[in-house]
Amino acid sequence: MKSSIFSRRKFLGLSAAAAGASFGAKSLLLTPEPLLAAENMAGGDHVRFGMIGIGMQGSGLLGQSIELPGVECVAACDLYDGRHTLAREITNKPTLPVTRRYQELLANKEIDCVVAAVPDHWHKQVVVDAVSAGKDIYCEKPMSHSPADGVAMVEAAKRTGRIVQIGSQRVSSLICAKAKEMISQGMIGEMMLVEGWLGRNDPTGAWEYPPPFDLSPQNLDWDTWQGTVPKKPFDPYTFARWRCWKEYGTGLAGDLLVHLVSGMMFMMSINEAPRQALSAGGIRRWKDGRNMPDVHGTLFYYGDLPVYMRLNQGTEMPETYRFQGSKGILEVNEFGLSFTPQSGKDTAPSYYANSFPHAMHAEYEKKWHAENDPKIGQEPMVEAVSYRGPDFDDMKPHLWNFFQAVRSRKPVVEDAVFGHHAALACHMANESYFRKVAVTWDESSKSIKS
Numbered sequence: 267m268k269s270s271i272f273s274r275r276k277f278l279g280l281s282a283a284a285a286g287a288s289f290g291a292k293s294l295l296l297t298p299e300p301l302l303a304a305e306n307m308a309g310g311d312h313v314r315f316g317m318i319g320i321g322m323q324g325s326g327l328l329g330q331s332i333e334l335p336g337v338e339c340v341a342a343c344d345l346y347d348g349r350h351t352l353a354r355e356i357t358n359k360p361t362l363p364v365t366r367r368y369q370e371l372l373a374n375k376e377i378d379c380v381v382a383a384v385p386d387h388w389h390k391q392v393v394v395d396a397v398s399a400g401k402d403i404y405c406e407k408p409m410s411h412s413p414a415d416g417v418a419m420v421e422a423a424k425r426t427g428r429i430v431q432i433g434s435q436r437v438s439s440l441i442c443a444k445a446k447e448m449i450s451q452g453m454i455g456e457m458m459l460v461e462g463w464l465g466r467n468d469p470t471g472a473w474e475y476p477p478p479f480d481l482s483p484q485n486l487d488w489d490t491w492q493g494t495v496p497k498k499p500f501d502p503y504t505f506a507r508w509r510c511w512k513e514y515g516t517g518l519a520g521d522l523l524v525h526l527v528s529g530m531m532f533m534m535s536i537n538e539a540p541r542q543a544l545s546a547g548g549i550r551r552w553k554d555g556r557n558m559p560d561v562h563g564t565l566f567y568y569g570d571l572p573v574y575m576r577l578n579q580g581t582e583m584p585e586t587y588r589f590q591g592s593k594g595i596l597e598v599n600e601f602g603l604s605f606t607p608q609s610g611k612d613t614a615p616s617y618y619a620n621s622f623p624h625a626m627h628a629e630y631e632k633k634w635h636a637e638n639d640p641k642i643g644q645e646p647m648v649e650a651v652s653y654r655g656p657d658f659d660d661m662k663p664h665l666w667n668f669f670q671a672v673r674s675r676k677p678v679v680e681d682a683v684f685g686h687h688a689a690l691a692c693h694m695a696n697e698s699y700f701r702k703v704a705v706t707w708d709e710s711s712k713s714i715k716s
C-alpha cells in the first residue's frame with residue numbers, strides 16, 4: 267500500500283513538473299498508477315470481505331473487488347435470494363456462504379471488512395452496525411439518506427476508529443487528480459465560477475429499471491427491505507426503482523449530483539458543506555408516480571464561490587465540469603480534461619471608444635495599437651493543454667484505496683466526514699427544491715435552515 271501512495275505521488279510530482287513547463291496545444295495520455303503491481307501487496311496479506319447488497323452496483327463492486335490482488339469475497343448478503351445466486355456466479359464459488367441477514371457477516375470473525383451497496387435508506391444502519399461490530403466498510407454514495415443519518419455515521423466512525431470509505435469513485439481517478447493539481451498550482455487563476463452538468467434521455471437513465479421476473483415475497487424479505495419507512499404492500503417496481511421516491515432514495519441529487527459534488531470537492535480541495543443552496547426543477551418528463559424531480563439544478567455557494575450544478579433526465583448531455591478562472595477554463599469530463607488559457611487582457615482597442623468623436627477615436631486607436639500590437643511575426647499562439655485518461659468513473663482504484671487502507675490502517679481518500687459533506691450538498695439541494703427557498707447548513711444545530 268505504501269507503493270500505491272508512492273506511485274500516486276510520483277505521478278503527481280512528474281506531472282507537476284510537466285505542468286510547470288510552458289505548454290502549447292498538447293494532448294498527453296495520463297498514465298494509470300500501477301494498481302495491480304505486485305509491489306503494492308503488503309507481504310501477500312489477504313483481505314477477506316463480505317458483500318452486502320448484490321444489486322446493480324453491488325454486482326459490479328463484487329466483480330471488481332475480486333479482481334484485485336489479495337482480495338477475496340468470503341460471504342455475501344442480500345434480501346433477495348436471486349442475488350445469492352448472482353453472488354455465487356460472480357465469485358465462481360458455488361458454495362459461497364450467503365444470507366439474508368447482514369448481521370451474520372458482521373459477527374463473522376473470518377471477515378475483515380464489508381462492502382455495502384444497499385439502497386440509500388439502509389446506508390446509516392449498515393454503516394453504524396458495521397463499525398460498531400469492528401468491521402471496516404466501503405459504503406456506496408450518497409453516504410446518508412438524511413443529514414441526521416450523516417451526523418450519526420460520522421459519530422460512529424469517529425467513536426470506533428474503523429475505516430469508512432464512501433463510494434464516489436471519481437475522487438480516486440487520475441483525471442480528477444490531474445485537475446486538482448492544475449487548480450492547486452494556480453493555472454486557472456482566481457476561481458470565478460464552477461459549473462457541472464449531466465443529462466440522460468432514456469428510461470434506464472431515468473431509473474425505469476425492469477424488476478427481476480421472479481421477485482416475490484417468498485424470495486425477497488420485503489418487510490426488512492423497507493426498513494423504517496412506513497410499510498406498503500409488496501411492489502416489485504419500488505424494489506427496482508426506489509430512486510424515484512424520497513422515502514428510499516435521494517433523487518437526482520443523491521444519485522448523480524453527489525458524484526459531481528464529490529469530484530468538485532476533491533479537485534478544489536474543499537471539505538465542507540456548501541454555505542447555501544438554491545434549487546429549481548420539476549417532474550417534467552417521467553410522470554410515472556415518482557416524487558423526486560427529473561430535472562434539478564442547484565446554485566450553491568462554497569464560501570463565496572458560486573457553484574452551479576444541473577441534472578436532467580429528459581435531455582442527454584455528457585457529464586462535464588467547467589472550472590472558470592481568471593486565467594482560463596478547465597473542462598473536465600469522463601475521459602479527460604482540457605485547459606484553455608486566457609490572457610485576461612484586451613486583444614483589440616476598446617469598443618467603448620466608438621462613442622468618441624472621430625478625431626479622438628483615431629488618436630485612441632493609434633495609441634492603443636502602438637502600445638499593444640505584437641511585432642510582426644511574433645503574434646502570440648493560443649495555447650491549450652489536454653489529457654486523456656481512464657474513465658473517471660472507474661471504481662477499481664477507489665476499491666483498491668479502501669482495501670489498502672484496511673491493510674495499512676492509513677486514511678482512505680473519501681472518509682465519513684468527506685462523504686457527509688458531499689451528501690449534505692445533496693440534501694440541501696433537495697430541501698431547497700421542496701421548500702422552494704434557499705437553504706443553509708447550520709452546523710450548531712446540525713440541520714438545514716431556510
Ligand SMILES: NC(=O)c1ccc[n+]([C@@H]2O[C@H](COP(=O)([O-])OP(=O)(O)OC[C@H]3O[C@@H](n4cnc5c(N)ncnc54)[C@H](O)[C@@H]3O)[C@@H](O)[C@H]2O)c1
Binds near residue numbers: 322344435
Ligand atoms: N458509485 C456509483 O457509481 C453507484 C452506481 C449505482 C448505484 N450506487 C449506489 O449503490 C447503492 C445500491 O444501488 P443499486 O442500484 O445497486 O440498488 P439495487 O436495488 O439494484 O440493489 C440493492 C440491493 O440491496 C439489497 N438490500 C436492500 N436492503 C438490504 C439489507 N438491509 N440487507 C441486505 N441487502 C439489502 C436489495 O435486496 C438489493 O438487491 C445505492 O446507494 C446507490 O446510490 C452507486
